Amino acid sequence: MTAKEYKKALVAARREANHQYGFHQSAFINYMEKAGYFFCIYFFPEKAVLTVKPIYADDLWWEIWHTPNNMNHSRSLRGRGIYSVPAQTLTSYILPDRHSSCSFECLCAKIDSIFRKAIDEIDRFLIDNPFPANFYPDESKMMHDPDRLLYLMALIRNMRYDEALEIIDTAKRNVHKCAFKNGPFIDSYTYIKCYCKNRNLIPKILDTLFRHDYIYKYATQTYKNANAYLKQNPYFDTPWYQNIPTWCISIIILIILFAIIVPTAFASAAVGYKTLYLTPKWVWGIGSLTCVLIALLIFSIRFRNPFKDIGALMFFLPISIVSGMIGYFITDIGITWFYAVNYWHRGPQQFTTIAVVTDDKWEYETHEGRGKTRVHYVNVLDLPDEHRKIKAVDGYIHCFPTDTEFDLVYSKGFFGIDVFEDAINIRYPSED
Numbered sequence: 001m002t003a004k005e006y007k008k009a010l011v012a013a014r015r016e017a018n019h020q021y022g023f024h025q026s027a028f029i030n031y032m033e034k035a036g037y038f039f040c041i042y043f044f045p046e047k048a049v050l051t052v053k054p055i056y057a058d059d060l061w062w063e064i065w066h067t068p069n070n071m072n073h074s075r076s077l078r079g080r081g082i083y084s085v086p087a088q089t090l091t092s093y094i095l096p097d098r099h100s101s102c103s104f105e106c107l108c109a110k111i112d113s114i115f116r117k118a119i120d121e122i123d124r125f126l127i128d129n130p131f132p133a134n135f136y137p138d139e140s141k142m143m144h145d146p147d148r149l150l151y152l153m154a155l156i157r158n159m160r161y162d163e164a165l166e167i168i169d170t171a172k173r174n175v176h177k178c179a180f181k182n183g184p185f186i187d188s189y190t191y192i193k194c195y196c197k198n199r200n201l202i203p204k205i206l207d208t209l210f211r212h213d214y215i216y217k218y219a220t221q222t223y224k225n226a227n228a229y230l231k232q233n234p235y236f237d238t239p240w241y242q243n244i245p246t247w248c249i250s251i252i253i254l255i256i257l258f259a260i261i262v263p264t265a266f267a268s269a270a271v272g273y274k275t276l277y278l279t280p281k282w283v284w285g286i287g288s289l290t291c292v293l294i295a296l297l298i299f300s301i302r303f304r305n306p307f308k309d310i311g312a313l314m315f316f317l318p319i320s321i322v323s324g325m326i327g328y329f330i331t332d333i334g335i336t337w338f339y340a341v342n343y344w345h346r347g348p349q350q351f352t353t354i355a356v357v358t359d360d361k362w363e364y365e366t367h368e369g370r371g372k373t374r375v376h377y378v379n380v381l382d383l384p385d386e387h388r389k390i391k392a393v394d395g396y397i398h399c400f401p402t403d404t405e406f407d408l409v410y411s412k413g414f415f416g417i418d419v420f421e422d423a424i425n426i427r428y429p430s431e432d
Helices: 003-021 055-064 068-072 104-128 149-157 161-173 188-198 202-209 213-220 226-232 240-272 282-303 310-344
Strands: 024-026 029-034 037-043 047-054 088-094 350-369 372-383 388-393 405-412 418-427
Touching (some): 003 024, 003 104, 029 104, 037 055, 037 104, 047 055, 047 104, 055 068, 055 188, 088 104, 149 161, 282 310
Antiparallel strands (some): 024 029, 047 088, 350 405, 372 388, 405 418
16 A cells, blocks of 8 residues: 555545544544543554643633634644644554555554544543543653643643742743744743733632632523533533632621621711712712623633623623622712711811702602611702802701701811701791
8 A cells, every 4th residue: 555545545544433433533633522621633654642631721822822813713723733732642552554464444443443442541531530620731741842831721720820930930040942932032931921920919819709610500501502511611620629618718708798897887877877968879880880890800801701602691691780789789888988987087176157948859768678768858958158059968957948047067077078967046938
């Protein structure tokens, strides 16, 4: 069999066994994606090599290398792409010599045997490594990885940025030259180092606090092809028991929030209405929108390109609603504290000025829990001597008829906002 005939027969034999075992074929490779891993069989002239790497490795590397468009290309790019992450070798198989008297049927049987053994090897590997997030490559079995990219991606995936930076610094001290370069002075280590430093502080904390992959898994199960989606997506592969410390921290935070902050806020509200200023309602809207945008930023950082899948959108919609409610709540507490501090630390000096009740007054209710509501009476007062108008929340003044004059006693708050003290010398309008 000539070299050309052998090559043609090998391609045909691979294609015949390809569909039977669930592989895909492209050029000199046959690949399969399973349980968050990318398995690939490379067919060289004398042997076939089975390799493995987590799917997230290429996605993360392309994100670091600033080539995210590679994620939209053919999946075979992970096996034969120039800028793909090297894989770990699982095993290799000897191919029949083209100079031997091996017929096409014999070659097909040999290729079928290779695929069958590869499937068995993959199953054994998945039993030992069920979670891609916990997989660290055996670097003695790497196919060719002088830059240790696969190991670095595993460290970064598990937020071990300091270890990744230490490896890079050691390599730089040994004058290591990276295989991937972008110009004369920028290489793969430059991008990785920048990425790790940017994510080593606040994003690292955010990743820890919001690493609840089980929530996302539960949400995507309602989607019709959730099972296939979860197998292919490498970012939702953390075992549930690794999230227990995070759950405990979240519970402690909630206990602190509701046991300390909330009662303090309600206590502060009692004196907050003494402030002669009414915050515009749009402030609460800005607070809610800000919290939604922060949640969107965290969501994008944590899940990387999340809006390409309907499952991610189904997860983010309730998150955005809850974030808006939290933003409203936080804004309300912040304004209440602002009023309270302004009142508690008001100046000792009191001022007296003439105030005139206008016809601009209204009421609104707030819920205080357990079905109880509280009515607040807002009054717009004209201060002719000071040429300004103020808003006072007081039920006593609310009963005054329009054009009633009285002496308003107020003091300067800690933040310079006037604080209501008393209303004296009331002069009702004449009935002429």
